[in-house]
């Protein structure tokens with residue numbers, strides 16, 4: 001079995017056609033066919049059912065495709081990493097999710113640049129999950145995101161938890177209520193904007209239920225069901241998860257493409273949403289931002305990097321972040337990548 005055979009098999013399996021695979025790979029059809037036959041003979045297994053059009057994978061072929069595809073993706077990542085180890089980039093390529101741009105990111109970058117004038121910094125806005133691929137491919141060296149990743153290639157430091165605020169139209173009946181309860185918001189249309197979903201079962205550390213509030217919820221009309229804990233396991237939309245943690249399902253929701261659009265709709269009186277506190281400077285003429293009584297309804301901020309390749313400037317970046325936290329009196333736990 002060799003790499004050429006495996007790549008031929010993957011192309012045929014994905015495109016379900018020898019001619020399409022030949023076009024994409026630049027390998028002639030007879031050669032592709034020969035490579036697949038050699039692989040099947042080596043393994044003594046039929047991987048592709050050639051009698052159907054489009055071609056179909058056999059049950060064994062489907063299993064093999066799944067495993068080999070993951071293996072080849074990993075091989076690609078290893079190749080990229082090895083190339084970077086031999087010639088590390090001089091600049092620091094930083095990925096970030098848009099919501100951290102409204103918080104401390106500009107100040108962090110300015111401080112880092114002041115202290116590391118010789119390092120070129122490149123910033124790239126990129127969603128949490130795309131950051132994993134971008135780290136593996138070398139497109140970015142570090143990423144700021146709001147979700148923990150359970151990927152064997154990635155390590156992360158939790159920088160801090162930022163509280164969620166409710167964003168309500170100024171004309172909303174609850175707009176002036178200073179301490180809001182999720183339960184009271186359940187009748188308003190909730191505008192969802194996250195593109196990233198939580199994995200099925202997540203560490204509830206950052207958004208664990210506020211037990212005193214849950215007890216209060218129980219006394220009101222939307223009583224949490226006994227099976228509420230298991231219900232949250234299947235809720236993967238981040239804002240709905242926060243409500244589900246308190247046994248609450250918002251009556252109406254709308255889904256939009258990003259945070260800016262969500263705040264635009266709130267400003268237009270179309271509904272309410274929850275945003276990290278640093279967003280409270282946006283559209284303040286039309287939007288009222290209020291605190292939630294639930295202390296643990298927070299949005300974490302993580303710094304991600306590869307486990308096996310830590311850019312030499314990453315710990316300087318951390319130093320700049322902690323310096324700013326000190327100046328602003330922000331609570332954090334100092335950590336370092338090793």
Ligand code: BEZ
Pocket residue numbers: 100101103104105108144159160301321
């Ligand atoms: C923060 O708001 O804590 C933060 C945002 C971006 C980068 C680092 C820290």
